[in-house]
Amino acid sequence: MSLMLPSGLESTRSIAGVAPQLLAAIDGARADLPAVRSAVLVVVDGLGAIPLRAHAGHARTLAPRMSKKDIAAAVFPTTTAAALTSLLTGVAPGVHGMVGYRVLDPAQDRLVNQLSEWESAGVDPLTWQGAPTVFEQACAGGHPAFAVGLKEYADSGFSRATLRGAEFRSARSVGERVELAWELAAAHEGALVYCYLPEVDKAGHKHGVASGSWVAALEDIDAALARRVPDGVGVLVTADHGMVDVPSHRQLLLEAKDGWHDGIRHIGGEPRMLHVYTEPDTEPAGILARWRRDLQGFADVISRVEAIDAGLFGPLVTDAARARIGDILVIARSNVAVYDGEADDQRGRGMVGQHGGLTPEEWRVPFIRMGAFAR
Structure with a gap:
């Protein structure tokens, strides 16, 4: 059977290329992103480019900054375990091995949830996902590396698989996480800072992309990202995947x-x-x-x-x-x-x-440049 890939999937930039671009930017190498003093990667989990455009009136910071060219392709499958790992390692799922949400551990002949069952399944994140993270690569180059997220994610197996090399900092609200990310980037020359915002994904799973809860989560994130970016700091806003509503x-x-x-x-x-x-x-x-x-x-x-x-x-x-x-x-x-x-x-x-498939709503995500990355 010949599988028809979505139009433009092969020619669109991939989120797997984000990590190398950020490293080049803080190293001063001119690539797709300009050289910057420090860089912040903001990942809005579940925010597809198509629903962002559809709700542009609720995203007055992000939507005007996303032209037709400011998109990237997620990886397959369009699920958090696979896509976040690609964002944070710079390699595709075929290399990092996080090939789905629940996948087979051949050694144990059992399925393992890649987000939550590391400890209960006795799977070692350091060997299961062996690709160097962007944070390990940054530290090897002499750059400070930080990950900003919710406290409950600090010591999870998935975090150990994907955030190795980063100093984890937590904050509760969206605004506090963004503010902390900005502060870390400004205070540490050459830093790479990751800021994870899962609120849109959570609202979408529970209520749907067309829901008031999803719109409220988008508005909250958009307002947080409206705060002024420190001088010399480049900010890239993207997502791991988008989402479709399934009745x-x-x-x-x-x-x-x-x-x-x-x-x-x-x-x-x-x-x-x-x-x-x-x-x-x-x-x-x-x-x-x-x-x-x-x-x-x-x-x-x-x-x-x-x-x-x-x-x-x-x-x-x-x-x-x-x-x-x-x-x-x-x-x-x-x-x-x-x-x-x-x-x-x-x-x-x-x-x-829901997500995981190959519809444009799932695989097209924003690639928005802010601060010193803005064109």
């Missing part, structure tokens, strides 16, 4: 009574991009053909080989990453979500805003 009648449930689990050992990933792992003694080709037929019109169903050959996980896929990718991938189209009806935890079916 309840667009949820497809894969139940064992309908034969969906025949020959299947694990169903991982997330509802808009499933990793499907077949039983070792099962021929995946037959299952692939059946799933492709039965999900026609709702999702693109492809094999691991097809996904890798299409470059979805990047131009290089390591052996470790390959082993974590499903035998079959189910990439939801439009505003569909596909759920494992036999999963122990069904709370995810209450989510409105």
Whole structure:
């Protein structure tokens, strides 16, 4: 099967290129971003370029600064674990190995949630995600590195996988986090500062992109980013992915009574991009053909080989990453979500805003220059 990539995906700058650009800017090298005294990377989790434009009246700081060229492509899958890791390492998921939300640990033959199950699954973040972080690279070059976020993220397994090398600083409100990031960049010459803002993503999951809660979260972030950037400090505002709203009648449930689990050992990933792992003694080709037929019109169903050959996980896929990718991938189209009806935890079916797929709403994100980066 030939997978049709979204128009412009291959030609658009990738968020995997952000880390090298920021390092070049603080090193004084002229690249896509000009040389600066210090740099701040602001990641607004879940803020797609399309919904930002659609709500431009609620984002009077960000929206006017985002021209048609001020966008970047997320990585595949368009999920936080994969995309944030690419932003913070400068490499694609095929290299850093964070290939989905819940993926197979072959050594234990179990699924591991890449955001929250490191400790409970006994997975070592330092070996599972071995690519050097942008903070480690900055420190190696003699630059201070800081990560600003919520206190509860300070010691998580995901933070140890992605924030290595950074000095973690916490603040509760959006405004306090942005202010702290500005202060750190101004006080430390040559610093690289990361500021993480998850509020839009949380509001979208719970209430949807079209909701008042999502708009309120956007307004709060936009107001915080309106504060004056210190002289000589470059600020880049981007996101890990966007989001689409999935109404309840667009949820497809894969139940064992309908034969969906025949020959299947694990169903991982997330509802808009499933990793499907077949039983070792099962021929995946037959299952692939059946799933492709039965999900026609709702999702693109492809094999691991097809996904890798299409470059979805990047131009290089390591052996470790390959082993974590499903035998079959189910990439939801439009505003569909596909759920494992036999999963122990069904709370995810209450989510409105979702991501993981390849719609423009999910993979197009802002690439907004502010402060000394502004053109």
